Amino acid sequence: MRVFPIACVMGLLSTTALAAPAAMTQDSGAPVGDNENSKTAGPDGPVLLEDFHLIEKLARFDRERIPERVVHARGTGVQGMFVASEDFSRYTKASLFAKPGKETPVLVRFSTVMGYRGSPEAARDPRGFAVKFYTDEGNWDLVGNDLPVFFIRDAIKFPDFVHANKPSAVTNIQDPNLAFDFFSRTPESTNMLTYLYSTQGMPESYREMDGFGVHAFRLVSAQGQQIFAKFHWKSELGLHNLTLEQQQTADPNYATRDLYDNIRAGHFPKWDLYVQVLTAEQVAQLPYDGFDDTKTWENVPEAKIGTMTLNKVPDNYFQYTEQSAFAPGVMVPGIEPSPDKMLQGRLFAYADTQRYRIGTNYQELPANRPLVKVTNNNQDGTMSIAPQVGEVNYEPSTAKKVGAVTPQPSFKLGEYPVSGVVQQKAIAKTDDFGQAGNHWRSFSKDEQAYLVKAMAADLNRVTDHGIKLRQVSYFYKADRDYGTQLAEATHLDVNEVAALAAKVVSY
Template identity: 65%
Template sequence: MAPSSKPPLMRQDSGAPIVDNQNSETAGQDGPVVLEDFALIEKLAHFDRERIPERVVHARGVGAHGYFIANGDFAGLSKAALFKSGKKTPVFVRFSTVMNYRGSPEAARDPRGFATKFYTEEGNWDLVGINLPVFFIRDAIKFPDFVHALKPDPVTNMQDMNNQFDFFSNAPESTHMLTYIYSDKYGMPINYRHMDGQGVHAFRVINDKGETHFVKFHWVSQQGVKGMDLKATHAADTNYATADLYKSIGEGNFPKWDLYVQVLTPKEAAALPYDAFDDTKEWLGVPEKKIGTMVLNKMPDNYFQETEQAAFAPGVMVPGIEPSPDKMLQGRLFSYADTQRYRLGVNYQDLPINRPLVKVQNDHQDGVMSIRPRKGHVNWQPTSRYDDPGAVVDETNPGMGIIRAEAPQNNRNNKSRYAVSGVVLKQAVHPTDNFTQTGEIYRSFSPFEQSEVVHNLASDMKMVKSHETKVRFTSYIYRSDKTYGENLAKALGLKIEEVKQAADHIPQTQVQ
């Protein structure tokens, strides 16, 4: 049966019709293709550029649309409009693995990215996290080194446990994260639906009274948290997690997460026995409270235009949410947005998947892929030419000769003020205490889970050639928990006396 109507006529990007998409234009029957076949040139040129630089980290991912409904008492702590009870906010979430390339297998011993873009009435908010509550390092200056050690070797182009554990054996703060990573439940999620999401960092929140609190955000999966052992991991399909999400949402089985927060006053944060802004630490003993629920109910219509071009950056915030002094977060504020400018161009936030719901007008102009409509002569500010369609104002220097020292204090969009002290210096977070929480998470595991984390760690560490690296890293485990260290030493065939001796020489600053 013939279709009731024909599809639209093929056209060039310029809008010109394409009457022959089957044959190149040639100089005679056997002659060469002519340069004036503009449709051919445009088609090939576009095809040559179909691939953009992939993300350095989080290259392999899958995204989904949904919504967030605020249903808890958080509006009194943050003036952000999305937290008003009953408020419904569209979201886009991208799940990902971290270290491998775009087409790599999803069953990797790797954190899982959990990035959420909220399209709020005050602009976008990106909560860019992972599925675990801590991270490997506490200072962004070490991030390129960390990634280099875990990425393919620059000579062999293969990931190498010798490189990875050489780094980890010289970065004792990673011990806590690695205990999570090498557990079955947390280190190898059975799919993206059965895992939590964590903001990892502390964030500063400000209410309408100007009061400050520090919070940590935690997505709690209503599906529960489930993981895989090594056997199941090795048997998993290359696309197992992506396939599960498409299947689940396609069948109307929409995954849900509740958003919880931990809250500390600045005084309470300062009283913790560790640095509250050290992202290798959890806020142990600080209660959580529920503030909303997220539902994912639609897969993207086009993977590239939405999931691949989705650009997340921790610095994308709304009034009421601000950075904390966390050194990793501070570095990410620059790095994440900058990598998106490299991948997608300086106007990446004008792409439909990244575009906020509010109308954007400012003095930014030109650059790669400039698509936001721009009119008028005025591309500067302040200005008195209010009749020009390009004119914009701010609250401090709105033009017309008005020059204030600062924005009015009652402006709800003002950022917070906070005191700082000390001198500019380069210094480690103090106290470091790299091992206490590692031991606590290990002891919270069941006996079977304890044996599995040792088994999983040993399976990778047996590939490490350096005896010194094995001993040094195992000494970190031993300082975290003696039984944990003794079991790993036994699994690796190391002499426990040698491990104990190395543990005794760990600098006191790394213990507490």
């Protein structure tokens, strides 16, 4: 049992408004007469099945936990407001960017990726940065991370990536041998691993980290013109990170505690939203695949289009963190998918996991429900609560009948040409190591030393020589100094690393 200090209890009493308690009811609304004694057959008899309040209370309690997310299980929800800073309609008809000063409520969920629901927040792990915009044309979910790239470029590999990084199926303990076995067979992960083990991979707080949409998205204007974009949230507080020593001693709840404490104190964190844009022709001219999510768009300028302020701790953690559901396929007119193969798979997988985790009608829950009226022919299923009237639950139908709905042609999705042979092939321009090398060379000597120390701490737990050798050869391929320092830190023969790196081919 947790014992609260007297000062803490007194503080709660002093800040909580005193009011008469509300009359207790069952979920059905029926008043409860006794909430402390079960109904029995006499003073010593068995408890009666007819005590509906008892049965309902216990059955409801038994179901308080929903399945936790397969990934991003440990999370924190916060509410706030996004304000557009300029008219961005020349690129997109998305209404939230229509004019300067336009306000759109948001719900943000920060998270770690691999840990379970109660796991420590100071993990060497990407931070989820998911934003739900409640726009006046429906919800838009910008579901990203605090780092600009990802480990893999095709969604078909995502279950394998997660299995390798989750606890062992035998020991139920996370094992670097499994993680680096996968990464050492997946050279495209080299860039993301360089980010993850850098100082940027361990944020000092959720307030002091950036967010990225990671993928390219297709923007469509009211005139039907199309352009591709990448989104970037820049913290107005700047980037601040934990040292390795601070990580090891951090409060398991450090990030949530910091965020909530600051918001409650009136210190509202802000992020400016920046965007990069490229035409299809410009994407095609990039020296790498512009739709590869293991790459950033280098040397492409960013423009600020708005600011987000987080100013409210939700009233209930379960309803606005556990039941909040984000899916990249939740888009608004003017924002559409790009050919990014990882994004294409996420369009299905994220919404499908929410249907499994929360239920068919997860978008009817308060955290996920749009502010605009929902009118369509979806019906029934588990926990359907949206009002349904009339017998016309199909379309097309005779106009003006109760329940009839009709599409709006002005909101048809954008058209674009496609051609080619149906295939299962890797992208043509992989270039798995170039940006990782550029990133390494951008670090100061201290930042390079941090990265080597952090990564060596995990690599030195790998017992298979071949896995370790193959993994370090990728970093050598990215930059000779990078690989040499890691080889020395992981007790490998640099000449053996260099020889293997020379055999690695990247296009």
